[in-house]
Amino acid sequence: MDAGNVLQKSAGAEKQPEPFRQTLLRHGLCLERDKTTILQINVGLRCNQVCRHCHLSAGPGRKENMDSATVEAVIAYAQRSGFEAIDITGGAPELNPNIEKLIEELSPLTPRLMFRSNLSAISEMKRAPLMHLLKDKRAVVIASFPSLNETQADAQRGSGIFNRSIDALRKLNSIGYGREGTGLELDLVSNPAGAYLPSPQDKAAKRFREVLMKKWGIVFNNLYVFANVPLGRFRTWLEESGNLGPYMERLAAGFNPCAVEGLMCRSWVSVSWDGYFYDCDFNLAKGLPMGKGKTHVSEMPGPPPPGSPIAVADHCYTCTAGAGFT
């Protein structure tokens, strides 16, 4: 009997999902690299926020931060590899003391430089020059903005963060970000505030656009919705709240074999704060390196070749649920 979507919670029975690797095999799929065109750089785990959904358990107490020698090695690697896009992330990348240098030197090396911000860090007065540097270098700002609801957002990200995020979006709009005709791209990222899957991206984007404009006069270019990855602090919360089993089963039940081909790990490569390669930021969080052993950025001649196998684990169900995580 095909009950379709009738009472969707029915997918969340209390059983362990089969290992992700086995699911791939059952569908006759093999996860390996396509051409790698995007370099993601995780500059460290220091963050001014302690988000409950963070797969990296980033926070103010974390000491891991990319040092200047690694920054130099990453810049040299980007220069010899020629990536179509470079994505700077963290932690809060604003808190890395080398961040200006990284932006300055990477921007001529790629047609698309992306900078991920939690918004609260960049909105501090002392970081106004950084915001203007991003503008000058035409960097795309990808900002975390989980919910239109203050209670939901603050429950995930910390008290007062929602209003600080609104202030930051207004500042970004005021210098041209998100505004038509400026070429300054402002994208938002929304993650669910709990153990459930995100809204369909197109519908969420429509609603965010309407509500942000109506309530706060804020504009943006694109909204991306991502499911929370069951690693780090989010996994701890899932375990403590008794949600881990049902959440994993829900992710596994949503496995879409068609999403595998377009997974971001096929065309991205991630470098950690200490200069080692991972197939994605989630494998970085899991400590699951790319290839057979840890490879340092200084030893890598160029992008990993097409056909290289991608390391997988059960958290990969997050990216294959529904339309996929691209």
Add this chain to the structure above:
Amino acid sequence: METYYKPEDLPKFPDIGQQAPELAQKFFDYYNAVFAEGALTEREKALIALSVAHAVQCPYCIDAFSQACLEKGSNLAEMTEAVHVVTAIRGGASLVHGVQMRNIAQKLSM
């Protein structure tokens, strides 16, 4: 039977079609069509379903549509207001029958 309602029974809902598969399939097809985006968004329909689930006091539906509402982008404040709407109608439906009570009482009374 220690309880009438068990969460693990919810995934068994499609089994209801075993004795009347054609009727069940018609119901499930209709059900899915109803919840597809139309003049109302899927988010709005899920909020209506959540509120009605409270009116008919269906624990399966409350479970399923609480999650559905969150996944469609609603928040707890909106979901709570939806429950108040159905509560107001349900309470109001009782209270408005007081008019009938008054009519009868007035007819019988001197």
